[in-house]
Amino acid sequence: MTVRGQKSDNWLQFKKGSVATLPLIVGAIPFGILFGTLAQQSGLSIIAAICMSFFVFAGSAQFIALGLVAAGASVPVIILTTFIVNIRHLLYSTALVPKIKHLPQSWRAVLSFGLTDETFAAVSQRYQSPDVTNAHWFYLGSVVAMWGNWQLCTWIGLALGSNIPGIESWGLEFAMVVTFIGVVVPYLSSWSMIVSVTVAGVLAILCIDLPHNSGLIVAALSGISVGLLCDNLISTHLNKGSI
Known part of the structure; x- marks a missing residue:
């Protein structure tokens, strides 16, 4: 395969990964907006909320952290609680390690950072295919789509929070519950x-x-x-x- 053909195939896999994650992104949109809306009410500054979504990138852990911050919990309690809540990602990683262990460390670092419930669901299906030659590009496409959506929704939530009072009572978090059900049921x-x-x-x-x-x-x-x-x-x- 030529270099141009290889790049074209990589880009195709990247797009397929993004598209495969779209149905799960739909459920994450209101969840992300709600996080941005509640962040300042829970005591986080705008910069802190943006940095949390940028570097932590873990919806359930971020919401739990907000509740603990609002309740005045200590930093060790917040760290320990969110760590245990996210311990399920160790199981995800265990399942995917055989699939990506051949990749360079830089690739594995990026993919591990972006391993969410939604991405794991999409990528697991891809790795069941007989041909997984460029599956890591599919994986990357899913990561970029989910991460980009989470950043955008956090910004939207921060912007709407002060302009739409009572948005937290709209029940937007239910969309994420439905998304998790969609992730779990196929397994x-x-x-x-x-x-x-x-x-x-x-x-x-x-x-x-x-x-x-x-x-x-x-x-x-x-x-x-x-x-x-x-x-x-x-x-x-x-x-x-x-x-």
């Missing part, structure tokens, strides 16, 4: 995944009154632990059955 193809999601969902409801949103931590860690245990039990049973 409910095994008993371990079904059990994991069920346990996490039930505990999230039961532990909703725990302080500092720690109920989410309990639910996430419990769901992951039970899902892994279930998967190990099923694998052991199948291995014994094959002997």
Whole structure:
């Protein structure tokens, strides 16, 4: 393949990655706007809100951080809580490491920074294809689309926050809930995944009154632990059955 042909194929994969992420971006738009709207009300300056979206780029963690900032939580509590909430990304990374370990460190750094729930859903589908030669360009296209959308929506939210009072009561956050459902449902193809999601969902409801949103931590860690245990039990049973 010529250099021009290689660049053309890379660009095509980049565009496909962006397009594949668009349906998930639709759900993230109101979520990002809501973050920008609530940022100043929670005690963040405009610059701090912009920097958080630019460098942190983690919707659920940013919202939890806002709640903790508004509640006057200490910095260590904020860091620990948001870290645990985002620990699911370790599972995403574990699944993708075999796919991108051949790439240079610079590529892996960029792709790991942009690994969101939406991008993982889009990229996982791409890596199921027999030909993954330029799949990292598809991955990059998804990252750029999601990251760019999040920055734009943060700016819009910051601009609207002072001009549209009460926007936080419009229920815009529900769009992100629907998006997460869309991300999770396609993976409910095994008993371990079904059990994991069920346990996490039930505990999230039961532990909703725990302080500092720690109920989410309990639910996430419990769901992951039970899902892994279930998967190990099923694998052991199948291995014994094959002997």
